[in-house]
Amino acid sequence: MSYSSIFKKINSSFVTKSCVATVGLTSSFLLYTQTLSADALTAAEHGLHPPKFNWPENGFTQTYDHNSIRRGYQVYREVCASCHSLDRVYWRNLVGVSHTNSEVRDMAAEFEYDDEPDENGNPRKRSGKLADNILGPYPNEQAARAANQGALPPDLSLITRARHGNADYVFALLTGYPEENPAGVVLPPGSNYNPYFPGGAIAMGRVLFDDLVEYEDGTPATTSQMAKDVTEFLTWAADPFQDERKRLGLKTISILSALYFLSIWTKRFKWASLKNRKFVYNPKK
């Protein structure tokens, strides 16, 4: 091998390496400059993580607090329902959970639903029945957006299952509006600051204030009490079968474990004669 070819070989590998190094350095520098200006991956973008609250239904054997669900429905009806729908909850779902049959019938009857057209094809209206779903405040998404400066109030039927932090998030969001925004925060017009909402700028303003509703059972209606009740109601709405599921789970575990031990006993009983037998070899002398 001549000197020139050796030199070429070294030279080409040097060129390749320096190319790779240049590309690498340039791209990492460009990425670095982006972090100087972009708001990506800041704490504000992720939102403040909600703390864990001691919900009544936490734990294997705990059920929903049904008094709280009943109060929570009242808060939803009097406060949230002016903007948020609850499409996937039907009036009949409330029966035996938070209200009695006749109470729910009366509540449903206050709403008007589309009926079948009459003989001449004219649309008719009828009052609500147990089989109807709870009516939202707006006929469609466009109407909802138009009434809320372009922001769509989400349907609340599954909201506690649809957000990171679940019920904790909803509670923290409702109670988390600070008295004054953190210094230096600039919000787009028509939005409010809430640290738990990713990005911080939320179209919904603070809605819960002390003594906003009057509970029929005399519970003092503080902001956190109302937030707890309405979140409990929404948690139930998103997962109405939890109480039944836990009951069935307990039944299953207790019956199956009894059967398991029974099967162990049966096996030992059946095998007892086999396990205890003794082979004796007595060769003839």
Place this chain on the structure above:
Amino acid sequence: MVASLTEMLEELKEVFIPTVAKAEEDVEDVEEDEDEEDEDDEDDDEEEGAVSDQYDTLRAQCQETEEGKHLVHHYMECAERVAKAQEDPNYDELEYKEDCVEEFFHLNHYINDCAAPKLFNHLK
């Protein structure tokens, strides 16, 4: 009684949440004065039961702990820095504008973890 209580709480808020930049020493002086009053406040709250929001009361207590004061101090420092920067006539054209979200989050993260486990014992 209730009126004086709410007044005191409002005063407290005014102390912690800056409207204009204050010299740091002033802030600390006022804080110390308020601390003694605030302890009385909390006792009153417990006696009267659910007059003010339970979560606010617990959070105010947590803010009064050593760690809480430490974080409030950091937040106040940042708020002062931002207020000072905003006095600059060219503030709108600045390339980088600081905000106090991170300090606010650190403070609230601590207060949350301190107050949240106790809250539901005070609610029905």
